[in-house]
Amino acid sequence: MSDPTREQRLGEAFVTLADSLVAGYDVVELMHYLVDVSVELLDAAAAGLVLADGRDRLDVLASTSERAQLLEILQIRTGRGPCLECYRTGRAVSIPDIAAEAIRWPQFAPLAAEQGFKSVHAVPMRLRDSTIGALNLFRSQPGELAEADRRAAQALADVATIGILQQRATQDSSDVNENLEIALNSRVAIEQAKGIVAQQGSMNMDAAFATLRRYAVQQKIPLTTLAQQLVRQERTADDIVTTLGSSASSG
């Protein structure tokens, strides 16, 4: 009886998911955790998670096995299957006997059988009117997923959905574009600034870099900002070299 009960472990899973909402976290890691914990705690042989980007295109974000991954890819490619239906309608889709759906899904049903899956339960990742994906539980025996498991699966998906939407809200694409631009260009600006200072002070690149860093610290400005000012010719290298050049070359 020392083993934690399933309810305790489910509780821990919620805490882990909820914690990840607060701190800076990685969506991909969160999705992997979600599928892993679903298979561990719920009556499922495999789990897969599909998520839509801003333009309604779905992608498999995480899966617990190659078999589940293949089934998700098939559904995205053909645009048909229980997970796709769940995503489109925003409602849970329960298929207790996949083999009976061969006419409805002529591609999904045989492939699922080939992979050894007899039933599937898909829950939407939805907050109010916005459905962003679906969590899919594949089972190796036919039949409905038990009510308690269905509720638990939806609750896990709900917590993860809030996390993803929060992250998207704080990090919209213009923000990403700007950060990427800064990340790529700051490296370049620092190298260019090294060249400017090296030429101004007749020093090598290492000494030029040391000079730049020392000046940035002394002036209390970020190194990237200093570099960009030099590159935009808003600041001359003269000041930097006359202030620090001798100490850099002698030190």
Added chain:
Amino acid sequence: MAGAARVGVVMTPERVAIVTAQREITAAGAGVAGLGGMCAPCVRVLPVTGVAISTLSGSFASETVCASDEVAFRIDELQFDLGEGPCWEAFASRAPVLVPDVRGDAHPQWPVFGDAVRKTAAGALFVFPLYVGGTGIGSLGLYRRTAGPLTDEAVHDAEALAATVAKHLLRRILAAARDGAAPGSGNDPWQDSPHDRREIHQATGIVMNQLDLPVGAAFARLRGHAFANGDTMAEVAHEVVTRHLHLSS
């Protein structure tokens, strides 16, 4: 939307190979080492000779993240040096640029690169843009020694791999920026790239200071000198940084 004929395709060993390659790209992107591991899975599963993954931004901050061989790197370098070519076209149009016959076809969109690339071992070029939603990161450049088109299936596979590369490359660059990774430091995504263009940027700075030019003009001077002498920009930059070459006003 794929038809029923697609189903058999989904289960082929090739399809499993694509998924495996995506996993490996993800692992390379998540690793603490450089991103060199992103190229090999692409070469293995696509019907091409070589692969280069590059970041593209403005005209200066373009860099080869990894290249599977020297030809792939050279194709990238030519496009960066010349400022034209299919990687720029794919990046701007957000669509693949497929060049099944490098030597046979005329390439009015990029005449100088079209000319230069004929001297490499590439017979065909296939370039895919790297985008995550609306955010453009760079390009996935594929070349094959022999001319000929890429099958629809291979185009589809390359697009899938490009999406995976884009996602993890973007994540890595942003994470490095957030953590304040200094160039060359432990978590700099380019740390073990043998293809970095740092000397070109350093030489640009030297020329700016020497000739009192704005950054774009200094870069253009280096580019012009390289073009006029049939050298690469990296070669010219090395000469400038080591003080063997002084560009005159």
